[in-house]
Amino acid sequence: MLIFTILLDGIAYGMVLFLISVGLTVTMGLMRVVNLAHGSFAMLGGYLSSVMIRNYGVPFIWSTLAAALVCGLIGGLAELTIYRPLYRKGDLAQVLLTFGMIFVSIAAMTLLFGPTPVAESMPKWLEGQIDLGFRTYPAYRLFLIGVGTLLAIVLYFIIERSLFGARLRAAVDDPGMARALGINVNLLFTLTFIGGCALAGFGGAIGAGILPIEPFYALKYLVLFLVVVVIGGLGSFRGSLAAALAVGILDTAGKYLVPQLGSFLLWFIVFGLLLWRPNGLLPPKSAT
Amino acid sequence: MSDQTAVKPPLEFTPPGSGLASMQLRDAWHLLPWVIAIAFYFVADGFHSFGTNVLIMILFTLSLDLALGYAGIITLGHAAFFGIGAYTAGIVAVHMTTDPIAGLIVATILAGILGILTGMLILHTQGVAMFMLTLAIASMFYEVANQWRSLTGGDDGLTVPRSAPLLAYFGFAGFRFDFRGMTGYLYTLSVVFVWFVIAWRIVKSPFGRSLDGIRQNPRRMRAIGTPVWWRLVAMYGISAAMAGTAGALQAQATRLVGLTSLELQLSGIVAVMLVLGGERRLYGAFLGAAFFMAVQDWAAAVNPVYWMFVIGGLLMAVVLFLEGGLMGLLDKIFGMFAGKRVENGQASPVEAKAGDAK
Numbered sequence: 001m002l003i004f005t006i007l008l009d010g011i012a013y014g015m016v017l018f019l020i021s022v023g024l025t026v027t028m029g030l031m032r033v034v035n036l037a038h039g040s041f042a043m044l045g046g047y048l049s050s051v052m053i054r055n056y057g058v059p060f061i062w063s064t065l066a067a068a069l070v071c072g073l074i075g076g077l078a079e080l081t082i083y084r085p086l087y088r089k090g091d092l093a094q095v096l097l098t099f100g101m102i103f104v105s106i107a108a109m110t111l112l113f114g115p116t117p118v119a120e121s122m123p124k125w126l127e128g129q130i131d132l133g134f135r136t137y138p139a140y141r142l143f144l145i146g147v148g149t150l151l152a153i154v155l156y157f158i159i160e161r162s163l164f165g166a167r168l169r170a171a172v173d174d175p176g177m178a179r180a181l182g183i184n185v186n187l188l189f190t191l192t193f194i195g196g197c198a199l200a201g202f203g204g205a206i207g208a209g210i211l212p213i214e215p216f217y218a219l220k221y222l223v224l225f226l227v228v229v230v231i232g233g234l235g236s237f238r239g240s241l242a243a244a245l246a247v248g249i250l251d252t253a254g255k256y257l258v259p260q261l262g263s264f265l266l267w268f269i270v271f272g273l274l275l276w277r278p279n280g281l282l283p284p285k286s287a288t
Numbered sequence: 289m290s291d292q293t294a295v296k297p298p299l300e301f302t303p304p305g306s307g308l309a310s311m312q313l314r315d316a317w318h319l320l321p322w323v324i325a326i327a328f329y330f331v332a333d334g335f336h337s338f339g340t341n342v343l344i345m346i347l348f349t350l351s352l353d354l355a356l357g358y359a360g361i362i363t364l365g366h367a368a369f370f371g372i373g374a375y376t377a378g379i380v381a382v383h384m385t386t387d388p389i390a391g392l393i394v395a396t397i398l399a400g401i402l403g404i405l406t407g408m409l410i411l412h413t414q415g416v417a418m419f420m421l422t423l424a425i426a427s428m429f430y431e432v433a434n435q436w437r438s439l440t441g442g443d444d445g446l447t448v449p450r451s452a453p454l455l456a457y458f459g460f461a462g463f464r465f466d467f468r469g470m471t472g473y474l475y476t477l478s479v480v481f482v483w484f485v486i487a488w489r490i491v492k493s494p495f496g497r498s499l500d501g502i503r504q505n506p507r508r509m510r511a512i513g514t515p516v517w518w519r520l521v522a523m524y525g526i527s528a529a530m531a532g533t534a535g536a537l538q539a540q541a542t543r544l545v546g547l548t549s550l551e552l553q554l555s556g557i558v559a560v561m562l563v564l565g566g567e568r569r570l571y572g573a574f575l576g577a578a579f580f581m582a583v584q585d586w587a588a589a590v591n592p593v594y595w596m597f598v599i600g601g602l603l604m605a606v607v608l609f610l611e612g613g614l615m616g617l618l619d620k621i622f623g624m625f626a627g628k629r630v631e632n633g634q635a636s637p638v639e640a641k642a643g644d645a646k
Binding site for chain 1: 364420427428552553563595600
């Protein structure tokens with residue numbers, strides 16, 4: 001039975017990681033921007049949704065969707081104003097500037113919402129347990145798995161089956177050639193950035209039960225989000241899904257089976273994986 | 289990117305081999321930071337432990353300058369070595385000897401060895417993968433310190449006993465570490481000075497110059513026969529050892545080692561100090577760390593929340609508007625007085641692309 005718990009917990013956790021990180025993989029893969037501040041959008045989503053639920057009584061689903069929308073809009077603004085000038089700069093400038101943004105977001109959230117983590121505000125229908133036939137399992141985690149799977153399928157059709165997705169993949173593989181073929185890479189990137197931030201905000205909002213919302217959120221889980229992206233292969237949609245699930249299951253398994261090691265096992269495996277495949281497990285063509 | 293090697297000659301070119309002997313009067317400003325540091329000892333009534341902390345951060349920033357500035361190794365995990373140094377010095381003092389220099393040497397050597405070992409692994413990769421590997425290493429060290437409670441005290445931290453008198457060898461009574469931290473200040477200053485001279489010699493040596501080349505174009509350096517990987521590993525190891533010394537000094541000065549010494553936040557803060565002061569300038573570390581610590585001291589007293597705004601804002605402003613940091617700014621100001629334009633020695637186009645080269 002332990003194995004089911006580990007698998008289900010790990011998948012639920014992995015789905016949250018996937019929703020938050022999938023936007024980041026496009027940012028880092030398409031525009032080659034090391035965006036450390038991506039987690040700030042997830043944190044913002046979590047805060048917005050909890051404020052809407054608690055202070056205004058907005059239903060859970062609507063509040064998460066609204067949070068996603070706001071995060072997407074703010075992400076679009078940030079892309080146009082802060083990220084644009086960064087594309088031409090080196091890795092170091094990108095790392096430092098986006099790291100600075102994390103600090104600013106920590107300060108802003110502490111100022112607005114106080115330093116303590118916000119209490120979960122789950123609706124009634126997500127609080128109970130659901131009978132799976134052989135055992136019961138928390139409804140909330142099943143909900144995460146369901147929503148994550150649904151969104152993964154939707155994203156699959158957008159990225160792998162639509163014209164937009166074909167252009168996006170072309171731009172990830174070879175931005176120069178994509179431009180030469182008349183694809184408006186800048187517009188493509190702004191749109192993807194908006195989508196990525198919206199997904200991050202949504203993931204942060206619905207994943208608040210697993211990754212609690214607090215001012216240091218963006219810093220605390222930064223390495224986790226980056227790991228998903230880099231292990232999966234920069235710019236690879238399928239890679240980030242696989243990596244998110246793997247990270248979720250591994251971290252859960254490590255904490256159940258060898259709690260005395262904490263997250264050490266996860267970092268050790270990540271370390272080994274990156275040495276073995278520096279370009280990630282499923283890198284896009286440009287990286288191979 | 290083959291033919292346009294428009295690599296500018298470095299700003300301050302010293303032919304290899306010319307050392308202190310060739311110093312001229314106009315180089316006298318090199319004494320300035322040290323004169324200030326010594327003067328601080330006499331005037332800083334009750335601020336010696338603050339001064340000590342500034343010196344420790346200067347040393348840590350200097351170590352990052354070697355790895356990140358000179359060798360171009362983009363790392364956000366340098367706190368790993370600082371923390372290793374701090375915990376080693378603490379553990380040596382608890383279990384073995386409270387002699388400060390012994391603890392310092394053990395911490396430095398251990399951090400250096402770990403730097404070389406991890407460097408040997410990660411320096412095969414480049415760009416984002418390497419950057420992530422530095423984060424993964426720092427996270428591993430953090431988890432070890434967090435979980436190995438019997439040795440490190442976990443999240444309670446490790447209380448370090450007071451150091452034995454300094455240099456108490458061969459029957460000499462030594463210098464006692466007083467409660468006001470005056471001896472501690474001079475001790476730290478001496479250690480920082482020794483490391484600074486070593487760093488100075490390194491960056492002016494042919495070895496240091498070859499790292500300049502590697503940072504700008506590793507492929508070309510390999511083509512002319514430079515053992516690129518070994519040079520990077522060596523510099524990473526030296527930088528790690530120096531960071532370890534800084535950590536050890538902090539353990540001895542504050543007498544408490546906590547998990548914060550291994551945190552990502554510390555790696556970020558030291559990067560702020562470096563870019564604030566100016567990379568590849570050695571003295572940039574002095575300016576950046578001192579300025580940062582002074583602002584931190586002031587801002588944290590007003591409101592710790594503003595403090596985060598200040599760090600983040602400073603970092604963003606320096607990256608966007610002040611390339612070359614405070615040292616670069618000084619160059620421009622003095623350049624204006626001297627009536628000539630000063631190049632700020634920033635990344636050439638070749639350099640920005642260096643990550644692509646394999």
